[in-house]
Amino acid sequence: MAPATKALYKQVFPVKSDLESAGKVSTEVRRILRSLGVEPEVVRRAGIVCFEGEMNIALYTKGGRIILIVRDDRVELLFSDRGPGIADIDLVKQPGYSTAPDWARELGFGAGMGIPNMEANSDRFAMYSRVGVGTVIRATIFRRCHETCGGNRAPGT
Amino acid sequence: MKIREVARLMGAEVLCGEESLDLEVTRAFAADLMSDVLAMVQEEGVLLITGTVVPQVVRVAEVMSMGAILFVRGKRPSAATVNYAAEVGIPLLATDKIMFEACGILYSRGLLPAKRKALPRENGPRD
Ligand SMILES: Nc1ncnc2c1ncn2[C@@H]1O[C@H](COP(=O)(O)OP(=O)(O)OP(=O)(O)O)[C@@H](O)[C@H]1O
Numbered sequence A: 001m002a003p004a005t006k007a008l009y010k011q012v013f014p015v016k017s018d019l020e021s022a023g024k025v026s027t028e029v030r031r032i033l034r035s036l037g038v039e040p041e042v043v044r045r046a047g048i049v050c051f052e053g054e055m056n057i058a059l060y061t062k063g064g065r066i067i068l069i070v071r072d073d074r075v076e077l078l079f080s081d082r083g084p085g086i087a088d089i090d091l092v093k094q095p096g097y098s099t100a101p102d103w104a105r106e107l108g109f110g111a112g113m114g115i116p117n118m119e120a121n122s123d124r125f126a127m128y129s130r131v132g133v134g135t136v137i138r139a140t141i142f143r144r145c146h147e148t149c150g151g152n153r154a155p156g157t
Numbered sequence B: 001m002k003i004r005e006v007a008r009l010m011g012a013e014v015l016c017g018e019e020s021l022d023l024e025v026t027r028a029f030a031a032d033l034m035s036d037v038l039a040m041v042q043e044e045g046v047l048l049i050t051g052t053v054v055p056q057v058v059r060v061a062e063v064m065s066m067g068a069i070l071f072v073r074g075k076r077p078s079a080a081t082v083n084y085a086a087e088v089g090i091p092l093l094a095t096d097k098i099m100f101e102a103c104g105i106l107y108s109r110g111l112l113p114a115k116r117k118a119l120p121r122e123n124g125p126r127d
């Protein structure tokens, strides 16, 4: 991967293991990205990725955090949590796989589409996990601004 | 279709966003599963028709830049949820009609369905 450019903005958001506030970080991230003048399509994708990651931390873990890093050429979202971890990463990447409890389904979640949706809205997506320890996800969205600002393409595409 | 027209056809109560009723919703997407909304809606300004009333519904609509939310089956979100929607400028309507009837009426009056984004891997090779 091309070396990352200098961070223009960085912020750490704690995420609690409760549903009351789940989704707050995503809306805050969207506001920050918009105020930094990040392209609307990138804001949209980052908002979706962040929301799915945030919901998973709230639903399945003992809490964690999300780090937002904005660079000239990309937006990065780093998710980390304090467990329970994921035994089979290939399995959770499959659309439809879910261990969501009934109460989560009653809230309108638990279709097993969050992680596939995060991957689909990212240009780079990496997941690491250790059972009993926790999970780390790095999602990268390149700020390629095609029509509007003339072909600043993502490296490697 | 104007949000005002949606409210009229639904006999809906306007929970918040009175000042935005003359804005248009582009198309509509009906689901109780927020997972599907997050994975499938692609345009902005879409009307979300749902029977799910948790606070995250408004956040989903916000993240997806949706135009308004119509709650069906007589469901009402909490006052805190309504206040949050008012704050972020998402109009909320509530009707006693069931989802099928609400959709049928709006569709017959010309409100178009949202385009559905293919699921990740849906178009890929089956493994
Ligand atoms: N941070 C995490 N730690 C531990 N397990 C997780 C974590 N995130 C997801 N999982 C597991 O992976 C499964 C799939 O997650 P995914 O987000 O794809 O779907 P879901 O949360 O079940 O449903 P949806 O996101 O569509 O509402 C979850 O059901 C859960 O078992």
Ligand SMILES: [Mg+2]
Pocket: A052, A055, A056, A110, A113, A114, A115
């Ligand atoms: Mg999920």
